[in-house]
Amino acid sequence: MPYTTISQLSQGLKDGTFSSRELAQDAIADIKARDHLYNSFITISEDQALAQADAADQRIAAGQAAAMTGVPMAHKDLFCTNGVRTTAASKILENFVPPYESTVSQLFLDAGAVSIGKTNLDEFAMGSSNEHSHFGVVKNPWDLKAVPGGSSGGSAAAVAAGFVAGTTGTDTGGSIRQPAAFCNLTGIKPTYGRVSRFGIIAYASSLDQAGPMARTAEDTAMMLNVMAQFDSQDSTSMQMQTPDYTATLNDSLAGLKIGLPKEFFETGLDTDVAAATMAAVKQYEAMGAKIVDISLPNLQLCIPAYYVIAPSEASSNLSRYDGARYGYRCEDPADLMDMYCRTRAEGFGEEVKNRIMVGTYALSEGFYDAYYVKAQRIRRMIKNDFVQAFEQVDVIMGPVTPTPAFDIGSKTKDPVAMYLEDIYTLSINLAGIPALSTPAGFVNGRPVGLHIMGNYFSEAKLLNVAHQLQQVTDWHMQTPPSL
């Protein structure tokens, strides 16, 4: 049943129009039939999905359904799912079956949602195109020659292809927002500390944040209602009340102050992407919002700061993959050092190894202050730019990426060219503020997104703002021509 929203599925289940088991069976059959085109799934957890669906049907019949009970969804293969293979799209975890559940996936189980399987991603969440997966490249359902974005490329493609109405992703430097933009979805990176990181395979612990991806702001809000809970098992989880993110979607935007940073519109931005962004901003003016020109003077520094901090933290986080206790181990290690060095060399892909090496260098004796600490000082300057901006405006808008989705293979030869694509998304993770991407049109058939950024814990406002654009445009309702 492609292209029904979570909201419609939830209602249909309550009305008895269809059962959760039917939805799950249809999704599984659909993925088996068509996912060879996109490669969006790494694992289909058929038995577990059907068991969850049956339990959901019983709960619905008993009148005890929650909003997401019985709704099929999928998790990025970075969330540890108890008894279901979790790979981080890496050979080093190719056969890893976690003996525990991540908090996010447990919350969805508690809500009665049905997890169909695990979606593809760039290995260990390191990438912006889903071309760096041990399980193969993911193709964009809007244009099979295009990347779906990354690292949550499989999560984005799975929704765009109509397999499931919602997926979870993670965003460390843009990995929810950029694939959401490239695949015509609504995807939000919540405030750092809003959603638990417990059980998420860690990439960069001061930047990582999990979030929902779906077609509409309303669906995204329904998913965030499930995900945004304090978790004592995550020492960076913030004790905040969870509002009902669906309750304020229709708040008026009259008087909303929208900041447009001049640094987002400088050289390097594709003119068609700029035009789509400004057309969306004009829609908000028509709603009574006020546009304010602002500046984020240290924006360009987000690239060097991120490409020191993230690889440094990754080098530390990925040191646990040593072949000793779980995951891949090389054959016939000669000694312990050989076991470590060959297991990791054979188990990790090239992009992951590059970032581990950069991070190891940046943290090494003699370089730690010049690289990691320096980057942390620049990080505070970037954060301060946003704090000052939010004294003048309610939200900030701009493009998500400088170009629409690029061709598969066009940026893989030069990692630095790929890194420059992240210029608009990285600073948000460095500052820890929330941001989302919502559909804003197409360029040569490839979707582009509007980037909406807000102050700490303003997710309800961001979803309200996105929802209002979705009331006056129909970009988000479009279907890929191939479907």
Next chain:
Amino acid sequence: MALDNADILKIAKLARLQVDADQVDNYANSISSILDLVDAMQKVDTDGVEPLANPLDAQQRLRADEVTATNKRDEFMAIAPKSEAGLFLVPKVIE
């Protein structure tokens, strides 16, 4: 910032990553180009700016010193590459 092959081998050793002789040049090139990207930081005056570790400047939350975790050794051991009698097996370390 240009790294030479000796630098690469030293970093690889720290990172516990085997690098074959024919890969060293590639790593030197790609890591040097990433470090070039990153060198833009050095021109920035950050005197008096405190490093930011947690984006919310949050403090480490403490909890009561009570046992809450259960022992799940068997479950964790079941997925080990090599184990015996409740121990993870690795190549001999002590001569």
